[in-house]
Amino acid sequence: xxxxxxxxxxxxxxxxxxxxxxxxxxxxxxxxxxxxLKSLNFEVAPGEKVSIIGPSGSGKxxxxxxxxxxxxxSEGLVKVDGDVLWDVTAGQKVRxxxxxxxxxxxxxxxxxxxxxFPHMTAMENVIEAPIHVLGMDKAEAKARAxxxxxxxxxxxxxxxxxxxxxxxxxxxxxxxxxxxxRPKVLLFDEPTSALDPELIGEVLNVIRNLAHTTxxxxxxxxxxxxxxxxxxxxxxxxxxxxxxxxxxxAQIFKDPQQERTRTFLRAVLxx
Amino acid sequence: xxxxxxxxxxxxQGLLTTILxxxxxxxxxxxVAFTAGLAxxxxxxxISWPAGVFIEVFRGTSLLVQMFWLFFALPFFGIQLHPLTxxxxxxxxxxxxxxxxxxxxxxxxxxxxxxxxxxxxxMEPALRLRRIIIPQSIPAMLPPFGNVMxxxxxxxSLVSLVTVADLTFRAQMIRSSTGQTxxxxxxxxxxxxxxxxxxxxxxxxxxxxxxxxxxxxAAQRKESQLMKVGAA
Amino acid sequence: xIWDNNFAVSVIPLLxxxxxxxxxxxxxxxxxxxxxGIFFAILRRLAIPVLSPAVSFFVVFIRxxxxxxxxxxxxxxxxxxxISFDAFTTGVVVIGVNYSAYMAEVYRxxxxxVPKGQWEAATALSLPGARTWSRIILPQAIRTVVPxxxxxxxxxxxxxxxxxxxxxxxxxxxxQAIGSSSFxxxxxxxxxxxxxxxxxxxxxxxxxxxxxxxxxxx
Ligand SMILES: Nc1ncnc2c1ncn2[C@@H]1O[C@H](COP(=O)(O)OP(=O)(O)OP(=O)(O)O)[C@@H](O)[C@H]1O
Ligand SMILES: [Mg+2]
Numbered sequence: 140x141x142x143x144x145x146x147x148x149x150x151x152x153x154x155x156x157x158x159x160x161x162x163x164x165x166x167x168x169x170x171x172x173x174x175x176l177k178s179l180n181f182e183v184a185p186g187e188k189v190s191i192i193g194p195s196g197s198g199k200x201x202x203x204x205x206x207x208x209x210x211x212x213s214e215g216l217v218k219v220d221g222d223v224l225w226d227v228t229a230g231q232k233v234r235x236x237x238x239x240x241x242x243x244x245x246x247x248x249x250x251x252x253x254x255x256f257p258h259m260t261a262m263e264n265v266i267e268a269p270i271h272v273l274g275m276d277k278a279e280a281k282a283r284a285x286x287x288x289x290x291x292x293x294x295x296x297x298x299x300x301x302x303x304x305x306x307x308x309x310x311x312x313x314x315x316x317x318x319x320x321r322p323k324v325l326l327f328d329e330p331t332s333a334l335d336p337e338l339i340g341e342v343l344n345v346i347r348n349l350a351h352t353t354x355x356x357x358x359x360x361x362x363x364x365x366x367x368x369x370x371x372x373x374x375x376x377x378x379x380x381x382x383x384x385x386x387x388x389a390q391i392f393k394d395p396q397q398e399r400t401r402t403f404l405r406a407v408l409x410x
Numbered sequence: 411x412x413x414x415x416x417x418x419x420x421x422x423q424g425l426l427t428t429i430l431x432x433x434x435x436x437x438x439x440x441x442v443a444f445t446a447g448l449a450x451x452x453x454x455x456x457i458s459w460p461a462g463v464f465i466e467v468f469r470g471t472s473l474l475v476q477m478f479w480l481f482f483a484l485p486f487f488g489i490q491l492h493p494l495t496x497x498x499x500x501x502x503x504x505x506x507x508x509x510x511x512x513x514x515x516x517x518x519x520x521x522x523x524x525x526x527x528x529x530x531x532x533m534e535p536a537l538r539l540r541r542i543i544i545p546q547s548i549p550a551m552l553p554p555f556g557n558v559m560x561x562x563x564x565x566x567s568l569v570s571l572v573t574v575a576d577l578t579f580r581a582q583m584i585r586s587s588t589g590q591t592x593x594x595x596x597x598x599x600x601x602x603x604x605x606x607x608x609x610x611x612x613x614x615x616x617x618x619x620x621x622x623x624x625x626x627x628a629a630q631r632k633e634s635q636l637m638k639v640g641a642a
Numbered sequence: 643x644i645w646d647n648n649f650a651v652s653v654i655p656l657l658x659x660x661x662x663x664x665x666x667x668x669x670x671x672x673x674x675x676x677x678x679g680i681f682f683a684i685l686r687r688l689a690i691p692v693l694s695p696a697v698s699f700f701v702v703f704i705r706x707x708x709x710x711x712x713x714x715x716x717x718x719x720x721x722x723x724x725i726s727f728d729a730f731t732t733g734v735v736v737i738g739v740n741y742s743a744y745m746a747e748v749y750r751x752x753x754x755x756v757p758k759g760q761w762e763a764a765t766a767l768s769l770p771g772a773r774t775w776s777r778i779i780l781p782q783a784i785r786t787v788v789p790x791x792x793x794x795x796x797x798x799x800x801x802x803x804x805x806x807x808x809x810x811x812x813x814x815x816x817x818q819a820i821g822s823s824s825f826x827x828x829x830x831x832x833x834x835x836x837x838x839x840x841x842x843x844x845x846x847x848x849x850x851x852x853x854x855x856x857x858x859x860x
Binding site: 466467469470471472473474475476478479482483485486487560564565566567568570571578581582585591592595598599602603606607 | 644703705706707708709710711712714715718719722800801803804806807814817818821826827828831832834835838839842843846
């Protein structure tokens with residue numbers, strides 16, 4: 140929430156659109172001669188649930204990793220919740236700054252491979268960062284972690300370590316761990332594609348609940364088209380490092396405007 | 411065997427000295443290993459480069475040369491070390507340089523995903539290392555650390571050459587005064603062997619204790635006990 | 643001036659002679675260790691009653707005791723039983739036998755790494771045991787252990803300094819002798835250290851490269 144001490148001017152319809160919580164402005168990313176993102180412009184509104192779809196290698200993961208500061212853009216401006224996360228001019232060497240560290244606190248991420256800490260129990264995984272990063276009191280952190288683990292349906296597995304849990308359970312712990320940091324924006328990178336088919340449902344259920352019950356902004360890369368259609372406010376189709384089409388799920392899936400989207404959907408929905 | 415029995419108190423003192431040297435230089439070795447190993451991984455050249463030079467110099471020259479250098483050459487700079495100090499320093503620094511490579515290797519081979527998860531949770535580099543990366547790397551470090559410690563134990567015999575009265579030193583003394591060479595040397599060989607064996611046992615005990623899922627196993631044991639109590 | 647440059651330069655030829663002895667010990671010792679190591683590894687693998695366990699114990703015992711004490715045993719104990727060589731030969735044998743225990747382990751893991759199918763194929767072709775070992779198993783096992791052998795060679799090069807304690811006049815003993823006769827230890831010991839470093843550092847870089855080249859292809 141932004142402080143509203145200043146008198147608000149009379150709102151025109153244009154001003155009603157809230158400031159984006161994520162803004163990519165002319166962001167490019169190259170690996171050698173491979174241009175993965177091409178001067179990308181992309182915005183997400185607060186509370187919006189956005190799914191990113193597109194063929195392999197189109198740069199979907201790269202967008203999330205730039206937001207999480209796991210990857211450095213080659214050029215461009217990235218703002219999160221009004222704060223600058225990246226401001227890179229081409230050829231410039233970038234170092235991690237305090238501003239960047241503080242801004243990325245607003246973002247959480249759920250990884251394709253879970254990346255749980257294998258030497259810690261589910262509970263310890265969830266309370267680790269709240270205690271040591273947010274400085275939360277241990278008892279409080281534990282109480283909240285218990286709530287979150289219950290929320291993802293793992294109340295009975297708090298003392299289990301990752302090697303003792305199924306992939307679906309691990310991914311649900313990973314979601315609880317990310318939520319424990321109270322992020323404004325939660326990123327999901329193909330959260331179910333490392334899972335056995337029969338375990339996908341339990342993870343999707345947790346994400347669906349989050350989408351319906353929180354006002355957290357969610358940005359999800361997924362190959363689960365029906366799921367994306369069901370929970371998203373907006374779907375963005377990526378190809379070759381650029382957003383080729385963006386719109387409500389009904390439009391993208393039922394009536395895509397771009398030929399590229401049509402062929403992609405035909406290919407993935409065929410089986 | 412008579413000499414061994416007659417001189418048992420001397421051998422016992424030698425054994426205690428050997429254990430003392432092992433413990434002291436073992437402790438130094440661990441400190442050096444983590445300091446140099448972590449410094450080696452630093453992204454700042456001013457930190458990683460000196461650590462690299464230290465590691466390569468101490469691994470690249472003989473332990474005996476290092477010990478003699480500290481004992482015989484350092485006095486030319488006006489520093490006269492006590493033989494025990496020189497011995498412990500040389501052993502700790504030398505084995506520490508090997509162990510530093512163990513630390514570096516174990517940490518460098520941690521899955522990249524772990525570091526990324528830490529970043530996503532807003533954990534600073536120091537916190538990452540202390541809470542996540544180092545604890546996870548310990549199980550991988552233990553077996554090679556065990557080898558370094560056994561090496562260190564065996565290499566303590568070299569301190570006899572700079573007049574520290576350890577087991578080997580005592581054996582040499584007894585040999586020259588009694589001439590009972592075979593009995594004395596067989597005895598101390600067996601003593602060293604038993605010590606290395608004990609170190610190996612200690613390492614494998616630690617390995618079991620610090621296995622990644624030990625906490626979970628403990629929790630399960632507790633749970634099943636509770637269930638038994640409940641059923642009774 | 644603490645460092646006496648003229649003196650340092652004057653002792654270099656003597657030190658190089660010592661270095662040459664160290665190098666010879668290392669090469670001969672490695673050869674001995676490599677050959678003995680194969681025998682130990684095969685004997686352990688064949689599971690011959692009494693003999694194989696005895697070899698296993700010998701290997702473990704050698705690995706669990708100090709090289710220096712082993713050298714003393716060979717130097718002081720064996721002559722009492724009428725077995726005596728000159729210091730150089732004794733040194734080579736001691737360090738060669740010591741390292742053979744380590745190499746036996748290396749070969750053992752190399753032999754274990756040869757897929758079971760290789761043994762089965764040899765059986766299917768009715769190859770005799772000796773042929774299976776010499777033409778099928780060992781060539782594959784040795785390929786994977788080459789870098790480890792390199793590491794042990796470098797390690798032996800540095801460890802051979804210990805043999806100065808049994809009057810082998812290699813690099814370390816030479817430096818020490820210069821020091822005690824001139825009462826100047828700084829220059830000979832520092833130079834000896836530099837000579838060790840000058841050989842072992844490039845050698846270990848080379849072995850690192852070999853390691854990457856011979857890394858098992860999974
Ligand atoms: N670390 C890297 N080094 C070099 N190239 C990379 C690296 N990471 C990604 N790329 C390249 O960037 C391009 C986009 O990768 P990205 O992971 O963003 O694709 P994606 O859309 O997530 O694909 P997928 O659906 O397969 O996950 C690919 O061509 C990939 O090869
Ligand atoms: Mg991807």
